[in-house]
Amino acid sequence: MDEAYYEPISHIVDERDAGQPLGTVLRRRLKCSRKLLSRLKLTERGITVNGQRRYTNERVAVGDRIEIRMPKERSEDILPQPMELDVLFEDADLMAVNKPAGLIVHPTHGHYVNTLANGVVHHWLERGETVRFRPVHRLDQHTSGVLLIAKTPYAHQQLSEQIQRKRVEKIYLALVHGHTPDRGTIDAPIDRNPEQPHIRMVRPDGYPSVTHYEAVRRLRGVTLLRVMLETGRTHQIRVHMKHIGHPLVGDPMYGQPEADRAAGAAMDRQALHAWRLGFRHPVSGEPMLLEAEMPPDMAGCIAALSAREETKEE
Known part of the structure; x- marks a missing residue:
């Protein structure tokens, strides 16, 4: 393969697309956006059929091998730095x-x-x-x-x-104050606080924002939630949980420090963890489900609260 390009993405034309314009097949079968197609057209070997460069208005035949190639890029403005990555x-x-x-x-x-x-x-x-x-x-x-x-x-x-298209499953783990219902949906628009633009708030004229949650575990004064995002607004979970009266433990912007102290919930940051991500592989289309184990600070906070609860029960 040419060193200057990423691996090509290919498609073999069948009877369904025979006689169709190349651009139509690229949009239909390889799901190429108009923006991506425009970019490919400007690339020397961006779009080929049977190894030859072709225009998107040309028609294809059964058995034609369509390939798209993107030139390799690097982040020239980002300094490489050794770092332990999980x-x-x-x-x-x-x-x-x-x-x-x-x-x-x-x-x-x-x-x-x-x-x-x-x-x-x-x-x-x-x-x-x-x-x-x-x-x-x-x-x-x-x-x-x-x-x-x-x-x-x-x-x-x-x-x-x-x-x-809302086809990605995003599930978070959140530790919140109080005991929420077993499950619920928060449908409340979010936008910037006009007096403090770096802070978000629920506003009638805000952007549509929907959060679903379900209780996983209840401790004295706090609840561990599994939270599912339907939309992805900035600070959405933090703002929505505050809106219904259950702010996140340890949240310096939307939380309640006095409630943290009263509950004995020690966190140096908001107790929020992106636990699971489900999607389809962008090339193979295979379903993928990735999970990240709860981090030590959240797990430690829950363990401490659980131990305190057990001590009080004794």
């Missing part, structure tokens, strides 16, 4: 890591090192891979758990589309 899965198309709490995902102004991106870029450099850092979704700095990274533009487009 890699849950990796192949030529995607990578999933268990992000620890406290680690920023991407460099920002004034914060160019000690981010997940620095460690991942170094990891790829050590493996001899030319890849650009493309996180598919976001996790707050102090939220731990599964983070998905696309390794090619095609994989990024496919995974992003799954998220937009």
Whole structure:
């Protein structure tokens, strides 16, 4: 394979698509977006049929081998930095890591090192891979758990589309104050607080936001929840749980420090962990389910609360 390109994505034309324009087949069978197709057209070997470059308005025949290729890229603006990574899965198309709490995902102004991106870029450099850092979704700095990274533009487009179509299962573990109902749905729009733009709040004119939850375990004064996101607004779980009167333990922005102290719940960050991510592989289409074990700080907090409860019962 040409060193300047990622592995080609291919499709063999059958009777269903015989006589159709190439562009139609690319959109229908390889799920290429118009934006991706525009990019492929500008690439020397971006779109080929039986090894020859072809225009998207040309028609295809049964047995034609269609291939798309994306030129390799690297994140030139991200400094490689050795870092211990908990890699849950990796192949030529995607990578999933268990992000620890406290680690920023991407460099920002004034914060160019000690981010997940620095460690991942170094990891790829050590493996001899030319890849650009493309996180598919976001996790707050102090939220731990599964983070998905696309390794090619095609994989990024496919995974992003799954998220937009709500075909990605996102399940979090959250420790909240009080005892919630066994299960529930919070359907409350979210937007910025006009007085404090870095903080989100429930507002009638906000963006549609839906969170589902179910109780996993109840302790004295707190509940461990399994939370499912239907939408993905910034700080959504934290804002929604505060809205219904059950803020997250340890949350410095939306929590209740006095409630943390009263419950004896010791956490240096919000007790929120991205536990499970379910999706289809962007190239093979195979179903995938990735899980990240609950981190020591959350597990330790639950163990301490459980021990305190047992002591009081004695």
